[in-house]
Each structure stands twice: as structure tokens, then as C-alpha cells.
Amino acid sequence: MKSFLEQNVSLESLITLFSQAPVAMCLLTGDDLIIENANPQILELWGRDSSVIGKPLFEALPEVKSQGFVEIFDNVYRKGEIFKGDKLPVFLEKAGILEEHFFDFIYSPVYNDDRKIIGVSVVATEVTDQVISERKLIESEYRFEDLIKNSDYSTAIYRSEGLYIELANDLMLKTWGKNASVIGLKLEDALPELEGQPFIAILKDIFKTGKTYTATEDRVDLVVDEKLQTYYFNFSYKPLKNADGEVYAIYNMAVDVTDLVIAREEIQKREEKFRDLADSMPQFVWTCDKDGELNYMNDNWYRYTGFDRNEKPYEGFKRVISPEVHAKVETVWAESIKTGTPFEMEYRFADPNNPGEYRWFLGRAVPTFDENGSVSQWIGTFTDIDDFKQLQTQKDNFLGIASHELKTPLTSLKIYTQYIEKNLIKQDDLKNAQVARKMDGQIDLLTILISDLLDVTKIQNGKIQLNESEFDFDKLAEEIISEQQMTSRHKIILNQSHVGMVYADRHRISQVMSNLISNATKYSPDADQVIVSTKLLDNMVTFSVKDFGIGIPSDKQAKVFEQYYRVSGSKEHTFPGLGLGLYISSEIIKRSGGYIYVRSTEEKGSDFCFEILKSKNVQQNA
Amino acid sequence: MLNATKVLVVDDSPAIVDSIEMMLDFEGFEIEKFYKGSDMLKTLSADSKPNVILMDMWLSGEDGRDICREIKADENLRDIPVLIMSASRGLEQSALEAGADAFIAKPFDLGDMVDRLKTYAK
Numbered sequence: 001m002k003s004f005l006e007q008n009v010s011l012e013s014l015i016t017l018f019s020q021a022p023v024a025m026c027l028l029t030g031d032d033l034i035i036e037n038a039n040p041q042i043l044e045l046w047g048r049d050s051s052v053i054g055k056p057l058f059e060a061l062p063e064v065k066s067q068g069f070v071e072i073f074d075n076v077y078r079k080g081e082i083f084k085g086d087k088l089p090v091f092l093e094k095a096g097i098l099e100e101h102f103f104d105f106i107y108s109p110v111y112n113d114d115r116k117i118i119g120v121s122v123v124a125t126e127v128t129d130q131v132i133s134e135r136k137l138i139e140s141e142y143r144f145e146d147l148i149k150n151s152d153y154s155t156a157i158y159r160s161e162g163l164y165i166e167l168a169n170d171l172m173l174k175t176w177g178k179n180a181s182v183i184g185l186k187l188e189d190a191l192p193e194l195e196g197q198p199f200i201a202i203l204k205d206i207f208k209t210g211k212t213y214t215a216t217e218d219r220v221d222l223v224v225d226e227k228l229q230t231y232y233f234n235f236s237y238k239p240l241k242n243a244d245g246e247v248y249a250i251y252n253m254a255v256d257v258t259d260l261v262i263a264r265e266e267i268q269k270r271e272e273k274f275r276d277l278a279d280s281m282p283q284f285v286w287t288c289d290k291d292g293e294l295n296y297m298n299d300n301w302y303r304y305t306g307f308d309r310n311e312k313p314y315e316g317f318k319r320v321i322s323p324e325v326h327a328k329v330e331t332v333w334a335e336s337i338k339t340g341t342p343f344e345m346e347y348r349f350a351d352p353n354n355p356g357e358y359r360w361f362l363g364r365a366v367p368t369f370d371e372n373g374s375v376s377q378w379i380g381t382f383t384d385i386d387d388f389k390q391l392q393t394q395k396d397n398f399l400g401i402a403s404h405e406l407k408t409p410l411t412s413l414k415i416y417t418q419y420i421e422k423n424l425i426k427q428d429d430l431k432n433a434q435v436a437r438k439m440d441g442q443i444d445l446l447t448i449l450i451s452d453l454l455d456v457t458k459i460q461n462g463k464i465q466l467n468e469s470e471f472d473f474d475k476l477a478e479e480i481i482s483e484q485q486m487t488s489r490h491k492i493i494l495n496q497s498h499v500g501m502v503y504a505d506r507h508r509i510s511q512v513m514s515n516l517i518s519n520a521t522k523y524s525p526d527a528d529q530v531i532v533s534t535k536l537l538d539n540m541v542t543f544s545v546k547d548f549g550i551g552i553p554s555d556k557q558a559k560v561f562e563q564y565y566r567v568s569g570s571k572e573h574t575f576p577g578l579g580l581g582l583y584i585s586s587e588i589i590k591r592s593g594g595y596i597y598v599r600s601t602e603e604k605g606s607d608f609c610f611e612i613l614k615s616k617n618v619q620q621n622a
Numbered sequence: 623m624l625n626a627t628k629v630l631v632v633d634d635s636p637a638i639v640d641s642i643e644m645m646l647d648f649e650g651f652e653i654e655k656f657y658k659g660s661d662m663l664k665t666l667s668a669d670s671k672p673n674v675i676l677m678d679m680w681l682s683g684e685d686g687r688d689i690c691r692e693i694k695a696d697e698n699l700r701d702i703p704v705l706i707m708s709a710s711r712g713l714e715q716s717a718l719e720a721g722a723d724a725f726i727a728k729p730f731d732l733g734d735m736v737d738r739l740k741t742y743a744k
Contacts, residue, residue: 400710404680407709408635411729415641418732419648447729451711458712467714507711507727
């Protein structure tokens with residue numbers, strides 16, 4: 001200023017400079033800091049007009065007095081220290097409202113010619129906008145970092161093409177199996193195991209292309225807990241661009257989906273395993289939905305039929321099944337679907353190797369249930385039983401022939417025996433005649449055993465036939481008892497009610513009577529009697545045989561009428577018989593429209609009964 | 623016994639033919655035995671009729687039911703009672719359908735057999 005003065009710069013010019021400078025200036029003088037001069041810029045900053053000129057500063061701007069300026073000005077004015085304020089906040093009252101403004105200040109002491117401080121000059125530049133935008137930037141950067149740190153996803157930022165890890169949240173560090181010490185390192189140095197994997201190259205490429213890269217369930221091998229492990233991630237590499245559109249960093253977000261992928265792989269593996277299992281079965285394995293719609297057939301089915309796998313399974317099924325079985329299958333299957341009960345039926349399927357021929361299959365299906373107990377699907381099989389059926393037929397034929405052939409010599413043997421008996425009686429050799437009579441009885445037992453074998457076959461084939469006619473039931477009972485009495489050491493007692501004529505198969509009913517009585521004597525080795533009772537109630541004839549033998553445990557009582565059932569336990573082998581008699585008897589009575597049952601107490605004895613109708617037509621007999 | 627009941631016995635098993643012959647002889651019947659149905663058929667005529675024919679069903683290449691049908695188809699012979707025997711009881715119905723007067727299951731009781739022969743021979 002002095003040099004200005006020395007150069008005789010006019011005061012007017014100085015005032016112009018002062019008033020028109022693009023900075024806010026004022027001159028304060030005296031202890032009260034009287035506003036000696038203030039240019040329009042500073043008046044605008046203050047939000048005041050020129051009327052403040054001549055007033056003490058803190059009178060003109062009372063709001064700043066409490067904002068630390070008294071001390072600042074005091075230091076400048078008393079001690080001559082220049083004060084530079086950088087982005088200092090000042091609350092100024094404008095239109096009655098306190099507003100925060102930011103200024104860069106320079107407060108300098110003003111000296112007179114005697115080097116005595118007479119005032120303070122103020123030069124101020126408002127930097128409010130700059131400060132606010134800086135603040136906003138800081139806030140946004142802070143928010144961004146905060147966002148990353150608290151993100152639920154593994155997140156990291158790699159800066160520049162060197163891929164320096166600028167930021168990685170805890171989740172990402174955990175994903176990498178690393179700690180915060182990797183921040184600042186190059187990604188390839190922090191995770192050397194990435195060598196040989198495509199990620200570093202992909203990241204570097206983004207600096208050229210500027211394009212986001214995303215991947216789903218991508219495999220990444222990482223060293224975690226000091227071992228190389230496989231993980232799967234859904235992740236993205238997003239380029240961060242500056243104002244010029246240049247990529248300066250990459251934002252990486254990743255979600256670990258390893259558990260999900262492994263669980264799905266497990267399910268796939270398990271499904272493959274069961275599919276392989278089903279495909280390797282010699283049977284045809286199939287499934288239906290809950291409504292009975294076929295939705296899967298195994299490999300073997302397609303190998304057998306040669307059908308197209310893309311065709312609906314039911315379409316092929318309809319072509320291969322024999323028409324006369326088809327309708328019946330549909331009915332039985334519909335019933336199983338309705339009731340949710342296991343399904344079993346014999347099928348005939350066209351034989352692809354012999355056109356026009358069919359093979360027998362056994363079809364079976366069971367429902368599977370969901371947690372609510374509703375049928376969720378059906379799992380079924382078709383098993384080729386054609387060879388088995390043929391063998392069964394062969395067996396049945398063989399038994400038929402064998403039975404016939406065995407009976408032929410028995411026939412002549414029986415005649416010879418009876419001839420001998422008659423001759424011996426004629427010669428009055430009654431003792432030997434009795435022996436011949438016993439031989440004849442044994443021939444009868446042998447005949448029954450042979451007949452039983454044949455009967456079982458007939459029952460299984462549904463070929464047992466009843467030749468029903470009217471016969472005298474009382475007389476038959478007497479005959480059978482007298483016959484049985486001849487070969488039994490038990491006393492067979494008959495409690496007979498009058499029954500009269502009955503319409504049934506006389507031979508078959510006699511077979512049942514004989515069977516029940518011979519069983520009673522057979523299974524009561526320690527008893528000496530068997531009681532046979534007959535009864536007629538309305539149209540129902542009851543025949544019962546009571547013994548005092550070993551009895552049948554209650555849990556076995558229903559089983560005694562099953563085929564091949566034998567007395568169980570240690571005594572089994574000590575009782576004779578094929579285990580067919582009660583089964584045959586039960587089938588005969590069932591086919592005669594009657595009932596057969598047992599009441600028994602173990603170690604006390606059994607009471608076997610059958611009931612049949614006296615007449616099929618009650619009115620005829622009434 | 624002046625007019626003994628004449629029975630033609632037909633069975634492919636010599637043991638059966640032999641035993642029946644022995645038995646019927648004992649009971650006073652007159653027997654003529656055959657092992658083939660066709661041989662038996664040749665001997666039948668309006669003038670030469672037995673009282674009863676007792677015939678097995680399976681006759682080594684011949685079916686007793688076919689022989690029976692032939693007899694029953696011949697108006698000169700159809701009044702001869704034909705009893706068919708078999709060890710297969712299930713064939714009873716088909717024997718009766720072939721025209722047999724009775725079916726006898728093998729093995730049979732001698733007494734029953736004699737009763738039936740006497741019944742049909744009347």
C-alpha cells in the first residue's frame with residue numbers, strides 16, 4: 001500500500017479498487033472495531049447495507065460476537081498477529097434467520113505511520129458452496145464405505161488395472177479365508193490360488209470393455225483354513241467409472257451359494273442313483289401320480305417294448321396289454337386309486353419277439369404318502385411271470401398225471417385186498433380177514449393223500465368242481481364215523497340231530513367230515529374220545545368235531561386254514577400230514593357257500609365246525 | 623346160475639382187468655375182458671349184447687368217452703348200460719355228458735361196484 005502511495009496512486013483509485021475487488025473487504029478501526037469502510041461484497045456477505053459503516057463491528061453484527069471472533073480480533077488488534085481462517089463457519093443473521101456460511105479469512109493489523117496498530121483489515125471469501133459440496137462428497141463416500149462394510153453380500157473394490165484391493169468387507173474377507181491385512185494388496189497376490197482360474201483375466205478385461213460381468217453358481221477354488229476348497233458363487237464385477245467414463249475400479253459383489261449347489265447336486269445324485277437302481281431292475285418299474293397317471297417307466301420297459309421314450313407311457317401301455325385284460329385292469333386300478341390300497345393283478349403283455357403271442361406279468365403297485373397322509377404317488381412293477389406260469393402249469397399237469405398214475409395200481413391193489421378178505425371170510429379165517437380189512441383201510445388213506453395233492457392244484461387253478469345233488473346228511477355222517485372208527489383208537493361219539501336231505505356235493509362234504517375227524521384224533525394223542533355233533537337250525541346245517549388235544553394258540557387259529565400250515569413249535573415234525581387237509585376243507589366249504597371255523601384252547605382241545613345250507617332254495621325245502 | 627350177468631370189462635391196465643375179473647368171477651358174474659375199446663366194440667351187435675359195459679376212460683390211444691358215444695349213437699346198442707371208470711374224479715361230468723350211465727371213481731370199493739353192476743344189469 002505504501003508503494004502504491006509512493007507512486008501517487010489517487011485515493012479515489014484505491015477506493016475503486018477496494019470497492020470493486022471480487023473479494024469482500026472491510027477496514028475496522030479503534031478498540032471498538034468501528035467499521036471504517038466496507039465494500040459492497042462484504043456488505044452482501046453480511047446481509048447488511050451501508051448503514052453499518054461507522055458502527056462498531058459487533059454492534060453491526062451482534063450474532064458473531066459469541067462465535068469466537070472477539071478473541072480473534074483482539075489477537076490481531078492487540079498483538080499484531082495476522083489471522084488466516086480456512087473454511088471457517090460463521091452463522092450470519094439474514095432476514096431474521098441464522099445461516100451457516102463458510103469463509104476463508106485474512107485478518108491483518110492496520111498500522112499508522114508510527115507503526116502503531118490502529119485497526120484491522122478484513123479480506124474474506126465465501127466458500128460455503130465448496131464446503132457443502134466437499135461435505136456431501138465425504139458423506140457419500142462414508143455412506144458408500146459403510147454400505148459395503150455392512151452389506152449382507154461379500155463385497156470388495158479393486159482399484160486400477162493392478163486390481164489393488166481397496167476395500168473388502170468382513171464377509172468377503174471371510175469368503176477368501178483372509179483378514180484385513182490383504183487390503184491394499186493386489187488381488188492376485190492376496191489370493192494366489194486364483195492363478196489358473198479365469199477371474200483375474202475377466203477383471204482386467206473389464207477395464208477395457210467397461211462392461212459388467214455376472215456369473216451364476218460359478219465354481220471358485222479358494223484356500224480357506226489352509227486347504228484348497230471348492231465354492232460356488234453368484235457374483236458380479238461392476239465397473240466404477242469416473243467423470244470421463246473411464247473405469248477406475250471394479251465393484252465385486254458375491255453370494256456364497258455353495259450349500260445350495262451341493263444340496264442340489266446331492267439331490268441330483270440321489271435321483272440318479274435311484275433311477276439307475278430302477279433302470280437296472282429286471283422288472284418293469286414305473287410310477288404314477290396320485291391320480292394314477294403313468295409318468296415314468298424304467299429302461300427295461302423301453303428295451304422290452306422298443307417304444308419311444310418321448311411318448312406318454314400310458315399310450316404304449318395301451319398298445320402292449322392284451323385287450324381282454326385291459327378293461328379288468330382299469331376297473332381294479334380305479335378302485336385302488338379311489339381307496340389308496342395296494343394294487344396287484346396279473347397282466348398279459350404282447351411278446352415283442354413273437355407277434356400275436358402274449359406273456360404273463362404280475363403287476364403290483366403301492367402308494368406313497370405325503371406328510372398329511374394323502375397319496376403322493378404310486379410305485380409299481382411288472383414282473384414277467386410267464387416262465388413261472390408255464391412251470392406252474394407243468395407242475396399242475398404233472399401232479400394230475402402222477403395222481404392218476406398212482407391211483408391205477410391202488411385200484412387193483414384195493415380189489416385184490418378185498419378179494420382176499422372175502423376169500424378168507426369164506427374160509428372162516430376171520431383173523432386174517434381182519435388183517436386184509438386193515439390193509440384196505442390203509443389203501444383208502446393212501447388214496448386220500450394222493451387226492452389231496454390233486455385237489456390243491458385244482459383249487460389253485462379254480463378248477464375244483466362241485467357235483468351237487470341231494471343226499472341224506474345223517475346217513476353220510478354215520479358212514480364217515482364208522483369208516484373213521486375202523487382206523488382210530490379214539491372212541492368217536494356222535495351226537496346227532498336229525499338233519500335229513502341236504503343239497504351239496506356228497507363226496508366233497510364227506511371229504512371234509514373225514515378230514516375234521518382224522519385231524520381230531522391225530523392232534524389229541526393223549527385223549528381217548530372225539531365228539532361229533534350235527535345240528536339243523538332253520539336252513540343251516542352244522543357239523544362239528546370236538547377233540548381234547550393239543551389245541552391251537554389264538555394267534556394261529558386263523559392260519560390253520562391256510563395252505564401248508566402245520567402245527568408250529570417243537571412238536572411239528574411229530575405229527576403226520578401234508579398240511580393240506582384243512583386248506584382243502586376250507587375251500588370246499590367256501591365254494592359250497594358255507595363257513596368253516598375253529599374254537600380252540602391251547603392244551604385243552606379244539607372244536608372245528610362247518611356250516612352249510614341245507615337247501616340252496618329254502619322255499620323248495622320248507 | 624343159468625343166466626349169469628355178463629359184464630364186458632375194458633381197461634388198458636392188465637392188473638385192473640385181472641383184479642376185476644377175479645372179483646367179478648368171485649361174485650358170480652360172467653366176464654369178457656378187453657384192453658382196447660375198439661376190440662370190445664367189434665363184438666357188439668343187436669344179437670350179442672352184454673348186460674353191462676365197465677370201461678376205463680383213458681385207454682392208451684383211445685378215449686372211453688368216444689367209445690361210449692359210439693355205443694349210445696347206435697340204436698341197437700344204446701340200451702346197454704355203460705359205466706365209465708377213472709382215477710380222475712374231475713372227469714365225472716364229461717363222462718356223463720358222453721352218455722355214460724354212471725361214473726365210478728378209482729379206486730373203488732368192491733361192494734359198491736358189485737351193487738352198481740347189479741343195479742344196472744337188471
